[in-house]
Amino acid sequence: MLLIQAILNGIFIGSVYGLIALSLTLIFGVMKIINFAHGSFLMIGMFTTFLFTSLTNYNPYISLIVVCPLLFFLGYMVQNFLIKSVLIAEQDIREPIGVLLLTSGLWIFLDNIFMVFFGPDYHALPAPFSKLSWSFGDLILINKARFFAFLVSCLAALILHFFLRHTELGRSIKAVGQDREMAGLLGIDVYKIYNIAFGVACAIVGIAGTLLTTFYYVHPNVGGLFGIKAFIIVILGGLGSIGGALLGGIIVGLIESFGAQFISATMTEGLIYIIFLSVLFFRPSGLFGLRYEW
Amino acid sequence: MNVKKYNFPVLFILALFVLPFFFSSPVLLHVLILVYFYAFLSMSWNILGGFAGQLSLGHAAYTAIGAYLSTMLFLRWHISPWVTMFGGGIGASIMSVIIGYPCFKLRGAYYALSTLAFAELVRVLITNTDSFLGFQINAARGLLLPVMGHAPGYFQFVDKQYYYYIILSFCTILTIILYFMNKFRFGYYLAAIREDQEAAEALGINVTWCKLLAGIMSSFFTGIGGVFYAQYVLYISAQSIGALHISLEMAFISIVGGKGTIIGPIIGAFLLTPLAELTRVYLAGTYMGMHLVFYGGVLMLVVKFMPSGIIHPLRMLYEKIITS
Numbered sequence: 001m002l003l004i005q006a007i008l009n010g011i012f013i014g015s016v017y018g019l020i021a022l023s024l025t026l027i028f029g030v031m032k033i034i035n036f037a038h039g040s041f042l043m044i045g046m047f048t049t050f051l052f053t054s055l056t057n058y059n060p061y062i063s064l065i066v067v068c069p070l071l072f073f074l075g076y077m078v079q080n081f082l083i084k085s086v087l088i089a090e091q092d093i094r095e096p097i098g099v100l101l102l103t104s105g106l107w108i109f110l111d112n113i114f115m116v117f118f119g120p121d122y123h124a125l126p127a128p129f130s131k132l133s134w135s136f137g138d139l140i141l142i143n144k145a146r147f148f149a150f151l152v153s154c155l156a157a158l159i160l161h162f163f164l165r166h167t168e169l170g171r172s173i174k175a176v177g178q179d180r181e182m183a184g185l186l187g188i189d190v191y192k193i194y195n196i197a198f199g200v201a202c203a204i205v206g207i208a209g210t211l212l213t214t215f216y217y218v219h220p221n222v223g224g225l226f227g228i229k230a231f232i233i234v235i236l237g238g239l240g241s242i243g244g245a246l247l248g249g250i251i252v253g254l255i256e257s258f259g260a261q262f263i264s265a266t267m268t269e270g271l272i273y274i275i276f277l278s279v280l281f282f283r284p285s286g287l288f289g290l291r292y293e294w
Numbered sequence: 295m296n297v298k299k300y301n302f303p304v305l306f307i308l309a310l311f312v313l314p315f316f317f318s319s320p321v322l323l324h325v326l327i328l329v330y331f332y333a334f335l336s337m338s339w340n341i342l343g344g345f346a347g348q349l350s351l352g353h354a355a356y357t358a359i360g361a362y363l364s365t366m367l368f369l370r371w372h373i374s375p376w377v378t379m380f381g382g383g384i385g386a387s388i389m390s391v392i393i394g395y396p397c398f399k400l401r402g403a404y405y406a407l408s409t410l411a412f413a414e415l416v417r418v419l420i421t422n423t424d425s426f427l428g429f430q431i432n433a434a435r436g437l438l439l440p441v442m443g444h445a446p447g448y449f450q451f452v453d454k455q456y457y458y459y460i461i462l463s464f465c466t467i468l469t470i471i472l473y474f475m476n477k478f479r480f481g482y483y484l485a486a487i488r489e490d491q492e493a494a495e496a497l498g499i500n501v502t503w504c505k506l507l508a509g510i511m512s513s514f515f516t517g518i519g520g521v522f523y524a525q526y527v528l529y530i531s532a533q534s535i536g537a538l539h540i541s542l543e544m545a546f547i548s549i550v551g552g553k554g555t556i557i558g559p560i561i562g563a564f565l566l567t568p569l570a571e572l573t574r575v576y577l578a579g580t581y582m583g584m585h586l587v588f589y590g591g592v593l594m595l596v597v598k599f600m601p602s603g604i605i606h607p608l609r610m611l612y613e614k615i616i617t618s
Contacts, residue, residue, distance in 0.1 A: 034403045034406075034407075082594070082598070085598060086597060086598060086601070089601065097349050097402065097403070097406070098597055098601055100349070100403060100406065101545075101546075101549060101593065101597045102593075102594055102597045102598065104542060104546075104593070105546075105589075105590045105591070105592075105593030105594040105597065106590065106594060107590070108542070108586050108587075108589055108590035108593070109586075109587055109589075109590030109591055109594065110590075111583075111586075112583035112584070112586040112587045112589075112590065113587055115583035115586075116583055116584055116587060120583075220583070224538075228410070228414070231407055232411070235404075235407070264422065266418065266421060266422055267418065267422050269414075269418050270414075270415055270418035270419060270422070273411045273412075273414055273415040273418065274415065276408075276411050277396075277408060277411055277412065277415070280400065280404065280407075280408050280411075281396050281399075284400070284404065
């Protein structure tokens with residue numbers, strides 16, 4: 001029965017991984033930007049939730065009202081003032097690494113600015129919240145916070161899918177991702193779409209941050225590991241595929257959870273890297289992604 | 295050879311060699327040793343990352359392997375680190391072939407991510423292994439080298455001057471090697487590969503072989519750098535020399551200084567390492583992590599405004615000065 005518990009936990013945490021990977025694949029798929037700062041945006045979302053909840057004592061899920069617009073705004077600004085000029089300068093280079101380096105610098109900058117202001121202490125939401133759970137018999141405990149995280153992640157993925165497919169803005173984003181010049185020729189303001197897409201992606205990762213805060217600790221460096229896992233999931237699920245990202249996240253969550261039953265928890269990290277490398281070498285287009293072309 | 299052009303660099307190196315006779319403050323020597331250490335590592339990274347154009351974000355794997363291999367051999371069989379140093383370097387080279395062969399198929403961001411994953415994998419493996427084939431690895435506790443006091447035969451000294459001269463000599467030797475590498479055909483092959491890999495292949499250059507060779511050279515010297523670290527600090531752990539931030543620092547210093555150039559990493563190290571040390575010394579007490587804030591900020595500024603590195607405006611200034 002421990003196995004069922006592991007499976008459930010894996011699915012729940014995996015859905016949050018998937019949500020983070022979803023936002024990353026939006027950025028990666030539309031703008032071909034490697035965003036190493038994604039973990040930092042997650043961390044900003046987590047801190048916002050934590051501060052909001054500490055100051056107002058409301059339910060943490062209410063902080064979504066603050067987190068989403070704030071992160072959207074932040075993402076929009078970062079893309080507009082920081083990344084755009086480097087993108088324009090590098091648009092003719094086949095393998096633009098300038099943005100990769102820029103976002104790496106941003107990652108280190110953001111993580112450590114928060115370290116300076118908030119210190120290296122670990123924070124967590126007030127105790128009762130993360131411990132509530134339902135129990136089925138004696139054997140299966142479903143942690144409420146993780147379960148809600150799973151629900152909200154799936155809901156957010158569905159909303160995003162609907163947004164991309166059935167709204168004008170969403171379709172513009174998809175168009176820009178598929179063929180930038182053509183989209184520009186059709187009258188779409190490509191750079192404004194980039195800004196909006198980046199903002200939306202940051203808002204989504206903010207949601208993931210809020211969800212994580214309900215059962216995970218908050219610390220300035222917490223984003224790094226999630227960021228790297230998100231990349232692994234994006235490549236596993238395939239570039240540009242939203243369903244793939246969510247599914248990939250759940251798979252990674254399951255592997256971690258399962259693996260932890262048989263090998264030590266620190267080794268499961270290595271397992272993820274091994275899987276990542278195998279996917280990269282043998283099936284670079286991932287499970288659901290577009291054909292690998294570079 | 296344009297003699298006047300090399301006046302300044304040669305004089306600068308000579309001045310650095312003579313420096314300890316005038317300034318013997320251990321703090322200054324320590325900062326300079328760190329500067330040379332990072333310059334050495336960044337120059338090694340630059341062989342693969344700058345000259346060959348393959349942005350590797352997992353070079354910390356090679357420092358870790360160099361340091362660990364050398365220390366493991368030293369601890370078990372008491373061979374002098376001067377000899378095991380080469381063992382570490384060769385071990386790192388073998389690892390680079392194992393990593394490089396599958397990874398070189400990938401390009402750009404995918405290559406960067408795969409090297410990052412490999413380095414993290416190496417770190418996780420080291421942190422979870424207590425002993426391997428009779429060698430002590432000590433998992434997360436790290437390896438402590440026996441303090442031998444002043445033992446030149448075992449690469450250990452009490453005064454910092456010796457370390458200073460050793461690492462400075464390493465840097466000078468590597469600079470000379472890089473200079474001649476660029477003069478030979480191999481340097482031109484690498485330049486062709488970095489500019490346009492398909493065109494280079496079309497010209498008949500064996501791209502895979504060149505990239506592998508660049509990787510071998512790069513990882514060999516990186517491994518030796520790792521051994522120097524082990525002998526200087528006398529304590530190694532996967533978290534100290536195998537961690538992601540070491541990989542990133544090597545790449546960032548080279549990129550900030552100037553990616554495909556010889557002196558670029560040196561300038562980058564002279565700029566960033568003292569900045570890091572000074573902020574860590576003066577500000578880390580009250581504001582922890584401040585030096586990394588500067589680090590990230592400088593990197594972002596350089597990428598945005600001077601993407602080919604600081605070396606280029608500096609070089610133009612220098613040429614203007616010597617031709618006037």
